[in-house]
Amino acid sequence: MAYSDNQWPQGTQTLGRGLSIVTAVSAGIETLSDLAREIGCTRSTTQRLTAALLRQGWLRQEANNRYALGEQLGRLAVQAQVSLPLTDIGLPFLKKLSEATRDTVHLGIRSGDQVIYLHKSEGRRGLEMRSRIGQQMPLARTGIGRALLLDDGEAEWVRLYRINYRDTLDGMESWLERMRVYQSTGCVFDLEDNEIGIHCVAAPVRDAMGSIVAAISVASASPYLPVSRMETLASVVRQTARQISEQLGWRMMSDVAD
Template sequence: MDSAEHIDPTNDWPQGTQTLGRGLSIVQAIGDGAETLSELAAIIGCTRSTTQRLTAALLQQNWLRLDRAGHYALGPKLARLATQAQSGTPLASLSRTALQSLGERTRDTVHLGIRADDAVMYLDKIESRRGLETRSRVGQRMPLATTGIGRALLLDDDETEWASIYQRTIGTDARFAKWQQRMRDYRRRGCVFDLEDNEIGIRCVAAPLRDGGNTIVGAISVASATPYLGLTRMEALAPLVIATARDISGMLGWREKADATK
C-alpha cells in the first residue's frame, strides 16, 4: 500500500451522512492500495465488524470485488464510471490518438496523468504489446515524488515545493539531495527517467504537457520492464516522448517561445 495515512470519514461530512463518508473512504483507501479488511479498518478508523458490513454492502452492489486470496479491489461499477469520466475529459480525448501512436511505435505501456494534490492520477493507459502487465490503472493515484510521470508534473515547481512534496510523501530522507539533483537535470532536459524508483523492475520515460499559458497540465510516459528499457534505449526514446508531449501540448494551445511572435 502506498500510504497508511488514517482517514477520518466523519470530519467533513454533514450529520447523518457519516456512513456514506465511511463507504467512500473505503473506496478511496482501496484505490490508494489497501487490500485487506484489517488495513481498511485501520485506515478509516472503524471496528473490523463495522468495516466488514460496509465492504459487504459495496461488494453486493459491485463497487468492490474480492479475490480468492481475500484481497479487495475496485469493482466493475467503478471501472465503468472511470471509463465514462475518461471519455468526458478533454485532455484524455485530445491525447488518445497520439498516445495510441506512441504505443504502436514503442510497443510499451503508455500513460497519461494529471496532478491530484500530492499524487498523479492516471487518465488513460495504452497497454503494452509485449504481453507485460504493469500495476497502474485508469483512476489510480500514485505518489508524485516517486513516479516518472509524477515528477514530470513537478518540473516547473520551485525547489522549496519539491522539498515540501518530498517530505510529505517520502519523509525526511538523506536521499533527497540526490533526488533534487536528478530533478534539476530533468528540468533542463524536459523529461524524467524513472529508474525503478516507484516499482522494482519497471522503468519509464516521461514528459510534461503544457497549455496555451505554458502551464503544465498533465504528463505522459512510456513504461516497460527494465530488460526492455535499459539506459541506452531510454535515451533513444526521450526525444520521441518529448515530441509526442509537444504535439499534444500544441493541441492544447501551447507554442514554443520561438513561435510566440509569429
Template structure:
C-alpha cells in the same frame, strides 16, 4: 401577348456577370474576415494604439479604425484612452467555452496510441490530483510485461516518472515538501540530494525518468503536457521492464515522449 424569345447570349452574359459579382463579394468578405482576425492577433502582446496597429497590419488608419470599431461593437476588443485597443470580454468567454469543450483524454488518445505502437511499451496519461498523480488513460504495450497500473490509480509524485514530469516547473522548495510527504507515506527510500539533483536535470531537459524508484524492475520516461497558457496540465509516460529500458534506450525515447507531449500541448493551444 406572348413574351419575346430570350437572347441566349444575353442570358449567358447576365449569368456570368452575376457569378463574377458573387465571387467578388465572397472574396471581399473573406478578406475582411481575415483582416479582422489579424487585428485580434495583433493584441497578443498587450494594448496597441491605432497608429501602431495600422503599422503592424500594413493598413491605413481609417481602415484599421473601421475594423477595430466593428470588433469593439461585438465585444472582441475594448478601447482605453492613452493605452489603445486590447482583448475584450467576448474572447474571454469563448476561451472558457473552448477550454470546457476540450477533453484532454480525447485529444491525447491518438498520440498515446501512436506512441504505444511505436515503442511497443505501455503508455500512460496522468494529471496532478492534489499531492498525487492521477492516471487518466493507459495503452497497454505489446511486450510480456505486467505494468500494475489502472486508470483511476493515484501514485506518488516524487517516485514516478509521470509524477516528476508534473513537477518539473515547481519550485525546489515544493519538491522538498512533496518528497518528505511521499517518504513519510511509504514511498521507496531515497536520498533527497540525489533525487533533487536529478529533478534539476529533468527541469532543464523537459523530461523525467523513473529508474525503478516506484516499482522494482520497471522503468519509464515521461514528459509534461502544457495548456494554452504554458502551465503543465498533464504528463505522458512510457513504461516497460528494466530489461527493455537500458540507459541508452531511455535517452533515445526521451525525444519521442517529448514530441508526443508537445503534439498534445499544441492541440490544447500551447504555442511554445
C-alpha cells in the same frame, strides 16, 4: 467570495456550507478558523461540517491540521477529465506512441499530492503493468508524477520528497539534483524509483497558457527499457507531449516569434 445562506434555497443551507468549504479549500484556505470566517459560521459548526467531509473522503487533514482536498474529489476529477477534450485529444498520439515503442503508455494529471492515471495503452511485450485508469500514485515517486512537478520550485519538491520518502530522507539531495536535470531537459527518467524492475520516460503536457496540465510516460521492464534506450526515447516522448500540448493551444516562444 465568502459564502452566504441567501445564495441557497431554504433547507439547503447546510449543503451550501459544505460545498463552500470544499471550494474554499480548493482555493487555498486550509485552517479551521479561516474556513469558519469564509462561510460565516461559528468554529464549532465549521468543525462539524469539516468532520463530516473528512469521514466521507471529500477532505483530508494533513499532519499540521491543515485541510486539503480528499480522494473522493480525485475520483470525480478523473471522471470529469475523461469526458473533457484532454483525453480525446491525446488518445491518437498516445496510441501511436505505444504502437511505435511497443511499451505501455500513460496519461496522468495531478490531484493534490497524487498523480491520477487518465489513460493507459497496454504494451505489446507480454508484460502487464499494474497501473490502471483512476489509480492514484505519489507524485514524487513516479516518473509521470515528477513530470507534473517540473515547473514547481524546490521548496515544493522538498515538501513532496519528505511526504513520499519518509524512510529515506538522506537521499533527498541526490533526488533534487536529478529533478534539476529533468527540469533542464524537460524529460523525467524513472529508474525503478516506484517499482523494482520498471523504468519509464515521462514528459509534461502544457495548455495554451504554458502551464503543465498533464504528463505522459512510456514504461516497461528495465531489460526492455535500459538507460541507453531511455535516452533515445526521451526526444520521442517530448515530441508526443508537445503534439498534445499544441492541440491544447500551446506554442513554444520560438513558434510565437516566428
